[in-house]
Amino acid sequence: DQQVKQNSPSLSVQEGRISILNCDYTNSMFDYFLWYKKYPAEGPTFLISISSIKDKNEDGRFTVFLNKSAKHLSLHIVPSQPGDSAVYFCAASVSFGNEKLTFGTGTRLTIIP
Amino acid sequence: GAGVSQSPSNKVTEKGKDVELRCDPISGHTALYWYRQSLGQGLEFLIYFQGNSAPDKSGLPSDRFSAERTGGSVSTLTIQRTQQEDSAVYLCASSPPGTGDSYEQYFGPGTRLTVT
Numbered sequence: 563d564q565q566v567k568q569n570s571p572s573l574s575v576q577e578g579r580i581s582i583l584n585c586d587y588t589n590s591m592f593d594y595f596l597w598y599k600k601y602p603a604e605g606p607t608f609l610i611s612i613s614s615i616k617d618k619n620e621d622g623r624f625t626v627f628l629n630k631s632a633k634h635l636s637l638h639i640v641p642s643q644p645g646d647s648a649v650y651f652c653a654a655s656v657s658f659g660n661e662k663l664t665f666g667t668g669t670r671l672t673i674i675p
Numbered sequence: 676g677a678g679v680s681q682s683p684s685n686k687v688t689e690k691g692k693d694v695e696l697r698c699d700p701i702s703g704h705t706a707l708y709w710y711r712q713s714l715g716q717g718l719e720f721l722i723y724f725q726g727n728s729a730p731d732k733s734g735l736p737s738d739r740f741s742a743e744r745t746g747g748s749v750s751t752l753t754i755q756r757t758q759q760e761d762s763a764v765y766l767c768a769s770s771p772p773g774t775g776d777s778y779e780q781y782f783g784p785g786t787r788l789t790v791t
Contacts, residue, residue, distance in 0.1 A: 608780070
């Protein structure tokens with residue numbers, strides 16, 4: 563039972579354009595969502611998060627949107643840069659604070675120079 | 676400062692042998708998590724330690740898996756009688772006491788376990 567789903571295993575975007583990564587979840591108890599970025603042979607690094615009381619959070623080039631009614635979130639990266647090429651994981655938690663994360667299977671983003 | 680460290684970085688073992696994987700969390704972080712990532716899969720939660728509370732072991736796939744955290748710091752994940760399906764990257768993460776309105780887990784580089 564995949565509670566967090568990233569239906570696009572890969573995405574290619576031209577440098578300078580917007581990258582949009584999508585994530586869907588099924589557990590209505592999730593109330594905190596995070597995006598992680600992972601390079602090969604490294605652990606995931608935190609990018610941005612959003613709690614369920616918000617519908618948008620922005621940090622520099624990264625913006626996360628949350629649509630609770632649709633159980634959908636997305637990560638926007640603009641403008642996309644070659645260094646953004648990595649695997650992006652969506653994750654969710656049922657409680658705000660220290661708790662286990664449920665991860666999606668990841669989307670491999672490739673930025674084309 | 677130093678991040679989460681894990682050792683060894685790579686481990687090849689024969690089926691049926693026991694292995695121990697080590698995690699050194701960031702100093703001062705009260706929570707410690709173990710996850711694993713099998714080929715082509717997302718990260719799968721294994722176990723979670725928070726301070727002196729009893730650990731949340733709900734993600735351990737079988738009783739061959741166990742973990743302990745000594746002195747509220749270093750953690751060891753032990754897999755007994757390893758099977759080929761245990762082959763994966765085992766990731767450790769730690770997080771500080773929850774403050775403010777943001778929260779994140781800091782991951783180590785992982786241990787790649789290969790069971791032959």
